[in-house]
Amino acid sequence: MNLECPLPQIDFDIITIGHGSGGLLTHKLLKAGVFNLFDNEILRQHHDGATLDLNGKTVFTTDSFVVSPLFFPGGNIGDLAINGTVNDLAMCGGIPNYISVAFILEEGLEMATFWKVLVSMKKAAENAGVRIVTGDTKVVERGKGDQIFINTTGIGSLHPKASIGLHRIKSGDKILLSAEMAHHGTTIMSLREGFQFEAEIKSDTCSLHEPVARLLDQFGSGIRLFRDPTRGGVATTLAEIAGDTQLGIDVYQEQLPQNDLINSACELLGLDPWYVANEGLFLSIVDSSMADQLLLNLKSHPLSRNAAVIGEVTDNHRGKVILHNAIGGKRVLGMLPGEQLPRIC
Amino acid sequence: MNLECPLPQIDFDIITIGHGSGGLLTHKLLKAGVFNLFDNEILRQHHDGATLDLNGKTVFTTDSFVVSPLFFPGGNIGDLAINGTVNDLAMCGGIPNYISVAFILEEGLEMATFWKVLVSMKKAAENAGVRIVTGDTKVVERGKGDQIFINTTGIGSLHPKASIGLHRIKSGDKILLSAEMAHHGTTIMSLREGFQFEAEIKSDTCSLHEPVARLLDQFGSGIRLFRDPTRGGVATTLAEIAGDTQLGIDVYQEQLPQNDLINSACELLGLDPWYVANEGLFLSIVDSSMADQLLLNLKSHPLSRNAAVIGEVTDNHRGKVILHNAIGGKRVLGMLPGEQLPRIC
Numbered sequence: 001m002n003l004e005c006p007l008p009q010i011d012f013d014i015i016t017i018g019h020g021s022g023g024l025l026t027h028k029l030l031k032a033g034v035f036n037l038f039d040n041e042i043l044r045q046h047h048d049g050a051t052l053d054l055n056g057k058t059v060f061t062t063d064s065f066v067v068s069p070l071f072f073p074g075g076n077i078g079d080l081a082i083n084g085t086v087n088d089l090a091m092c093g094g095i096p097n098y099i100s101v102a103f104i105l106e107e108g109l110e111m112a113t114f115w116k117v118l119v120s121m122k123k124a125a126e127n128a129g130v131r132i133v134t135g136d137t138k139v140v141e142r143g144k145g146d147q148i149f150i151n152t153t154g155i156g157s158l159h160p161k162a163s164i165g166l167h168r169i170k171s172g173d174k175i176l177l178s179a180e181m182a183h184h185g186t187t188i189m190s191l192r193e194g195f196q197f198e199a200e201i202k203s204d205t206c207s208l209h210e211p212v213a214r215l216l217d218q219f220g221s222g223i224r225l226f227r228d229p230t231r232g233g234v235a236t237t238l239a240e241i242a243g244d245t246q247l248g249i250d251v252y253q254e255q256l257p258q259n260d261l262i263n264s265a266c267e268l269l270g271l272d273p274w275y276v277a278n279e280g281l282f283l284s285i286v287d288s289s290m291a292d293q294l295l296l297n298l299k300s301h302p303l304s305r306n307a308a309v310i311g312e313v314t315d316n317h318r319g320k321v322i323l324h325n326a327i328g329g330k331r332v333l334g335m336l337p338g339e340q341l342p343r344i345c
Numbered sequence: 346m347n348l349e350c351p352l353p354q355i356d357f358d359i360i361t362i363g364h365g366s367g368g369l370l371t372h373k374l375l376k377a378g379v380f381n382l383f384d385n386e387i388l389r390q391h392h393d394g395a396t397l398d399l400n401g402k403t404v405f406t407t408d409s410f411v412v413s414p415l416f417f418p419g420g421n422i423g424d425l426a427i428n429g430t431v432n433d434l435a436m437c438g439g440i441p442n443y444i445s446v447a448f449i450l451e452e453g454l455e456m457a458t459f460w461k462v463l464v465s466m467k468k469a470a471e472n473a474g475v476r477i478v479t480g481d482t483k484v485v486e487r488g489k490g491d492q493i494f495i496n497t498t499g500i501g502s503l504h505p506k507a508s509i510g511l512h513r514i515k516s517g518d519k520i521l522l523s524a525e526m527a528h529h530g531t532t533i534m535s536l537r538e539g540f541q542f543e544a545e546i547k548s549d550t551c552s553l554h555e556p557v558a559r560l561l562d563q564f565g566s567g568i569r570l571f572r573d574p575t576r577g578g579v580a581t582t583l584a585e586i587a588g589d590t591q592l593g594i595d596v597y598q599e600q601l602p603q604n605d606l607i608n609s610a611c612e613l614l615g616l617d618p619w620y621v622a623n624e625g626l627f628l629s630i631v632d633s634s635m636a637d638q639l640l641l642n643l644k645s646h647p648l649s650r651n652a653a654v655i656g657e658v659t660d661n662h663r664g665k666v667i668l669h670n671a672i673g674g675k676r677v678l679g680m681l682p683g684e685q686l687p688r689i690c
Contacts, residue, residue: 020688021576021681021684022575022577022581023682024581024679025684045510047437047509047510048406048436048437049404049407050405051439051503052404054399057396058403059394059397060394060443060500061394061395061479088394091393092392092393092396094394102408103409104411104449104494135407138411139687141688146485149449149494151407151481151496151498153447158396166391230367231366231368232368236367236368244391337363337369338366338370
């Protein structure tokens with residue numbers, strides 16, 4: 001338990017169905033716990049929603065988080081839920097401003113567990129500069145949920161220089177990847193399988209708004225698209241882009257940022273890193289004339305210091321992604337066909 | 346199944362874990378189903394979020410829906426999820442504009458069931474004039490969810506004349522209720538208990554944005570507060586207001602809009618209508634000098650034709666709600682102490 005934020009004085013240790021009643025128990029849970037922890041003048045309105053100031057165009061995104069287990073090296077469902085939505089805003093060219101949090105709790109959840117998650121959410125929100133301004137709590141019976149599901153929905157203002165869209169992608173554009181693939185999925189899978197590695201494998205969950213905003217500040221409309229390859233991995237994200245734009249994509253295995261530990265973990269677990277979920281990296285598709293400078297900008301931020309140009313957009317093999325290996329071999333990267341790792345986020 | 350929106354041509358009848366993978370199956374589900382059904386130019390961006398235009402102040406609200414059973418007389422989890430969030434926006438003085446939808450599906454869900462829910466959502470959204478612009482789909486294993494949970498998060502622009510807030514409530518203000526209490530909760534409870542009544546009891550789920558906007562158009566800042574008394578019922582909502590403002594509230598049993606069928610159903614089910622959930626009614630707390638005209642305005646809209654002034658705010662018995670009956674009896678209405686009807690919404 002975090003000492004900076006001790007569990008509040010409450011007369012229950014366990015979440016019961018009554019905590020979802022909308023009545024006295026819900027009130028106690030919110031007043032003693034959530035409202036105090038997330039306190040700000042907007043939440044203090046105690047209304048069903050929040051009234052906010054936003055300038056210009058608004059970016060809006062939602063995600064539900066059902067990751068299992070709740071806690072894993074590098075994070076937990078709470079910071080994952082904040083970071084994931086902050087990142088989706090950033091990928092749309094948004095400057096993250098406000099976030100809503102909605103919980104579906106399973107009856108019998110320990111309050112201490114819930115509290116740990118809430119404290120992580122608070123820290124992740126502070127770290128990303130977003131304010132938690134409205135929320136909801138429901139409780140379902142034992143066996144009808146799984147401890148904690150979280151929905152976070154974010155709104156932000158569009159970066160004034162952003163001009164993000166699939167329709168802006170052109171043949172010749174360069175594709176950059178901000179970091180090594182597969183940290184998050186490999187971590188969750190190792191945990192589930194009970195594998196131990198010499199060095200710790202950790203989820204890469206983090207908020208990417210900062211490196212993204214720095215790119216937009218400097219390169220504006222030179223950036224065609226951002227995407228964070230979460231479920232389905234980098235391969236699925238690229239396959240979607242190729243499919244939606246009906247342009248071809250070439251990527252090069254030897255240009256990928258590498259992490260030996262993750263590579264061996266993937267091998268041991270039988271995972272193809274191209275399809276493993278990530279929570280702290282992003283793809284940029286950019287005007288080729290800016291690619292070198294853009295790479296320098298990325299490398300100067302700690303979250304993307306291992307960034308690399310990994311490929312380019314082409315008029316050839318339209319709608320398809322081709323992976324080239326070091327010895328000239330080729331492989332088509334399609335979308336993840338089934339499920340590799342259920343409940344990864 | 347609705348003939349206007351037949352189930353799309355898909356090669357699966359059942360939701361599997363793979364439909365939450367973010368890969369090919371998720372893609373098929375979205376492309377064949379959700380994207381086509383909810384189609385609009387913002388969704389067509391196929392990004393992780395949506396970029397929107399909003400003018401002035403923004404209202405933001407979230408709710409998760411876990412109602413059981415999924416289908417009930419008068420509605421289902423789909424229209425409930427749209428109407429509920431539209432209503433929360435309206436209660437904040439917002440003009441509903443955009444909505445996000447996030448599903449947590451249980452493995453094994455029949456696609457036909459999901460589709461029925463989706464079609465209801467589409468209709469409810471059209472009816473309320475909101476656009477579904479972004480979303481998310483997760484799938485959990487059998488026994489870790491319950492068919493369908495839905496989160497909807499809404500944003501809207503603040504009505505230019507709205508000036509809603511607990512701090513604006515004063516002693517002397519009148520309290521109006523837009524319709525009879527307890528339709529929704531009584532319907533769900535009857536269904537669960539297998540009770541049959543001579544006439545059909547139906548949920549009151551509907552979007553209240555229209556009667557609310559008409560009041561704001563005419564009375565502007567004369568309206569101090571709107572609230573829709575869902576979980577916990579009218580009593581809990583009033584008790585929260587009394588607690589937050591530290592003003593007293595008097596309400597009068599004989600002034601309540603009445604529905605004999607609901608009254609007898611509540612009696613039979615052992616429910617106190619004051620604590621039963623509603624999905625299609627709202628409370629207004631208003632400047633007393635406008636109360637009569639405001640009531641006329643309410644009565645001229647079909648969703649609030651049975652509206653009534655049910656009480657007033659007072660400097661007496663601060664922080665408490667007192668219910669007066671026809672023969673001078675008094676009773677304190679506190680918050681719902683435990684859970685009356687789990688998973689009512």
